[in-house]
Amino acid sequence: MKIVAVALKVPLHKTFDYLLPDPLPFSVKLGMRVEVNFARQKKVGIIVEIKNDSDFDIKKLKKIDNILDLNPILQPDLLVLLKFAAKYYCYPLGETLQIALPKLLRQGKSPDKTSISYLELTEQGLTSKSLKGKKQQALLEQLKGSGKTPVTELKALGFASQTLKSLIKNNLIREFIEFDEQWQSRELTVNNRLKLNDEQAIACAAINQNDGYKTFLLEGITGSGKTEVYLQALENTLKHGQQALVLVPEIGLTPQTVNRFRRRFPDTPIMLWHSALTDNERLQTWRFCEKGSCAIVIGTRSAIFIPFAKLGMIIVDEEHDASFKQQDTLRYHARDLASFRANQLQIPLILGSATPALETLHKALINKYQLLTLSKRAQTTTDNQYFLIDMKGQEEHAGIAEASIGAINQHLKKQKQVMVFLNRRGFSPTLICHECGWLSHCGRCSTNATYHKSMQSLICHHCGEQKPPPHQCPDCGSTQIVPAGKGTEQIEEFLHEQFPDIPINRIDRETTRKKGSLEQALSEINTPGPRILVGTQMLAKGHHFPDVTLVIILDVDSGLYSCDFRATEHLAQLITQVSGRAGRSGEAGQILLQTHFPEHPLLQDLINNGYQDFARYALSEREITDFPPYSSMALFRAEAHSMQLVTSFLNLLIPEQPLHGIQLLGPIPAPLEKIAGKYRYQIHIQSNNRATLHQYISQLVDYLSTSKLATKVKWSLDIDPIDM
Numbered sequence: 001m002k003i004v005a006v007a008l009k010v011p012l013h014k015t016f017d018y019l020l021p022d023p024l025p026f027s028v029k030l031g032m033r034v035e036v037n038f039a040r041q042k043k044v045g046i047i048v049e050i051k052n053d054s055d056f057d058i059k060k061l062k063k064i065d066n067i068l069d070l071n072p073i074l075q076p077d078l079l080v081l082l083k084f085a086a087k088y089y090c091y092p093l094g095e096t097l098q099i100a101l102p103k104l105l106r107q108g109k110s111p112d113k114t115s116i117s118y119l120e121l122t123e124q125g126l127t128s129k130s131l132k133g134k135k136q137q138a139l140l141e142q143l144k145g146s147g148k149t150p151v152t153e154l155k156a157l158g159f160a161s162q163t164l165k166s167l168i169k170n171n172l173i174r175e176f177i178e179f180d181e182q183w184q185s186r187e188l189t190v191n192n193r194l195k196l197n198d199e200q201a202i203a204c205a206a207i208n209q210n211d212g213y214k215t216f217l218l219e220g221i222t223g224s225g226k227t228e229v230y231l232q233a234l235e236n237t238l239k240h241g242q243q244a245l246v247l248v249p250e251i252g253l254t255p256q257t258v259n260r261f262r263r264r265f266p267d268t269p270i271m272l273w274h275s276a277l278t279d280n281e282r283l284q285t286w287r288f289c290e291k292g293s294c295a296i297v298i299g300t301r302s303a304i305f306i307p308f309a310k311l312g313m314i315i316v317d318e319e320h321d322a323s324f325k326q327q328d329t330l331r332y333h334a335r336d337l338a339s340f341r342a343n344q345l346q347i348p349l350i351l352g353s354a355t356p357a358l359e360t361l362h363k364a365l366i367n368k369y370q371l372l373t374l375s376k377r378a379q380t381t382t383d384n385q386y387f388l389i390d391m392k393g394q395e396e397h398a399g400i401a402e403a404s405i406g407a408i409n410q411h412l413k414k415q416k417q418v419m420v421f422l423n424r425r426g427f428s429p430t431l432i433c434h435e436c437g438w439l440s441h442c443g444r445c446s447t448n449a450t451y452h453k454s455m456q457s458l459i460c461h462h463c464g465e466q467k468p469p470p471h472q473c474p475d476c477g478s479t480q481i482v483p484a485g486k487g488t489e490q491i492e493e494f495l496h497e498q499f500p501d502i503p504i505n506r507i508d509r510e511t512t513r514k515k516g517s518l519e520q521a522l523s524e525i526n527t528p529g530p531r532i533l534v535g536t537q538m539l540a541k542g543h544h545f546p547d548v549t550l551v552i553i554l555d556v557d558s559g560l561y562s563c564d565f566r567a568t569e570h571l572a573q574l575i576t577q578v579s580g581r582a583g584r585s586g587e588a589g590q591i592l593l594q595t596h597f598p599e600h601p602l603l604q605d606l607i608n609n610g611y612q613d614f615a616r617y618a619l620s621e622r623e624i625t626d627f628p629p630y631s632s633m634a635l636f637r638a639e640a641h642s643m644q645l646v647t648s649f650l651n652l653l654i655p656e657q658p659l660h661g662i663q664l665l666g667p668i669p670a671p672l673e674k675i676a677g678k679y680r681y682q683i684h685i686q687s688n689n690r691a692t693l694h695q696y697i698s699q700l701v702d703y704l705s706t707s708k709l710a711t712k713v714k715w716s717l718d719i720d721p722i723d724m
């Protein structure tokens with residue numbers, strides 16, 4: 001009698017044994033889906049072990065109801081990766097597997113998705129000049145840039161079916177369906193390959209000469225041509241008939257980026273992976289990759305779980321970006337799983353960034369990774385100039401110093417673009433009563449409710465609660481309620497008044513909520529002429545804005561004095577990334593940093609010596625203070641409606657005697673003590689030895705699975721947390 005261990009989507013750290021039907025209709029393999037009866041419910045699970053015996057009484061084991069697959073739905077190497085992830089991040093295996101699977105497969109649906117519809121320009125479309133319809137013209141432009149493109153992707157960019165249909169009717173574009181493509185057997189077409197400079201050539205040669213697993217850190221300042229290195233390294237992979245996975249930050253997945261890949265390899269099937277895909281598209285991409293019909297996937301973090309027939313390279317662009325870390329359920333870091341996967345498949349991994357995470361840089365400096373450096377901008381010889389604007393005693397308007405306004409004026413007069421950066425959306429972070437000092441708080445969280453003027457609304461950015469702003473102070477009845485502090489909406493309003501003839505694009509989560517609106521703004525920004533861009537960190541990432549020559553960072557100070565040991569690293573990355581948007585073609589860019597602490601050593605180091613220098617110094621500080629990467633950390637957090645319940649639960653976990661090799665700090669309130677009515681407290685777990693840390697944590701999880709109190713709170717573990 002054969003027994004299988006099945007991983008089910010239940011919040012328990014174990015798998016469940018079932019009997020296989022006798023006789024078996026076909027051979028059963030790991031990674032197949034089965035339907036079973038669990039707690040009187042039908043559930044879809046995955047076979048993770050086949051064995052002859054069970055720890056349970058075999059007579060009491062239930063039979064599997066159904067085997068859903070003829071072939072494993074999870075390839076063996078993917079199953080190994082997911083088992084590793086579940087163990088490493090202390091998350092139940094069943095739930096981990098379910099997170100990796102596309103929804104339709106989770107539901108037990110058939111995996112077959114074998115065709116995909118594309119659109120491409122006809123000869124008539126290729127030569128057509130301008131069309132009357134704005135949207136129609138935009139679609140033609142898009143296809144000129146991207147070549148043949150899946151219909152679903154164009155819809156994701158905001159093009160309506162109507163627009164597609166009318167162009168098809170006028171014979172400007174055509175739709176066609178492709179089945180399992182045999183791109184490997186065709187000769188690889190490569191367009192517009194650039195001649196590499198010396199540093200790029202050395203980097204490419206190192207990657208191409210590599211055989212087997214190796215991680216490369218491509219540390220290159222913004223505009224130094226990292227993408228060109230990726231493209232030429234990919235060329236080698238594709239020539240060998242191998243596939244590639246390119247991971248990008250959430251916001252980095254723009255048509256600009258994707259078009260560059262499509263233009264370079266026009267005959268090569270390239271697919272995207274991101275949260276806006278429909279369930280069908282997700283399954284389709286998954287299957288195309290698994291069968292080898294797709295050559296390159298460009299995707300956000302969860303693309304690390306896609307199966308490939310023959311993966312030959314993984315690239316993580318902007319590897320320092322926080323969006324690679326999942327912040328709930330399975331709290332994985334896609335970059336770190338990419339390293340496991342590359343090692344598992346014995347293929348190269350390229351981590352690229354202008355501002356590498358200190359963890360990554362550390363591994364490069366101790367030669368675990370190979371460091372490849374691009375120190376010069378590829379297209380220009382000019383470096384950006386930094387200026388610190390001392391805000392002490394300065395006159396300011398909507399948070400913008402007089403000196404900054406003067407600079408904006410100058411650059412606009414020269415027909416250039418100006419970028420104003422502030423990492424806070426809304427009109428103002430709070431409303432204040434001028435008479436008594438009342439502040440607009442969220443009723444459910446320990447934080448302010450942000451005033452959004454255009455919506456006439458107070459919105460909590462943590463729980464999403466919205467309410468109209470009061471006409472009178474709830475405390476003293478005064479009608480003098482005024483905005484306090486600045487957000488991007490206010491900056492935009494002020495700049496409109498100041499520069500009424502200049503187009504302004506505000507880019508933050510509020511203005512880009514609508515499908516296609518970010519793409520629309522990005523294409524407006526690419527039209528020539530003076531313009532102001534206002535935005536949050538959505539502006540910082542990866543975009544190529546050739547006409548920006550002035551960048552103003554309004555609020556540098558909030559990152560200078562924070563209790564999070566990573567705050568300075570994040571500030572330095574942000575300043576460098578935002579600054580990197582300036583001076584990308586020809587003229588040197590100017591960067592103005594508004595601060596009350598111009599003499600602060602971090603700012604001085606950063607503007608005089610650059611991120612590379614700052615990062616190496618910051619690493620030496622981490623070593624002295626024993627923070628990661630010189631130690632390992634985990635964060636244990638619990639939340640409940642009762643504060644007393646949470647703290648007494650956490651206090652139970654703190655032993656009276658100190659533990660050998662483990663430091664525990666807490667319980668302390670989370671950075672936001674209360675969200676949506678729930679109190680949140682945490683314990684920091686730290687050790688100089690990763691194995692010791694993991695051993696302790698697995699004991700902790702074992703203990704919790706038997707603890708009564710643990711069922712009354714919601715607890716979570718975050719291994720290698722990036723926000724504490």
Ligand code: ADP
Nearest residue numbers: 194195196197222223224225226227228378379
């Ligand atoms: P990064 O990814 O490092 O920010 P990019 O790859 O976007 O840099 O390159 C910046 C600009 O320089 C792009 O416009 C790119 O086309 C150009 N570029 C890159 N490499 C070269 C090269 N070897 N010769 C000429 N131009 C280059």
Ligand code: ZN
Nearest residue numbers: 433436473476
């Ligand atoms: Zn009041």
Ligand code: ZN
Nearest residue numbers: 442445460463
């Ligand atoms: Zn709230």
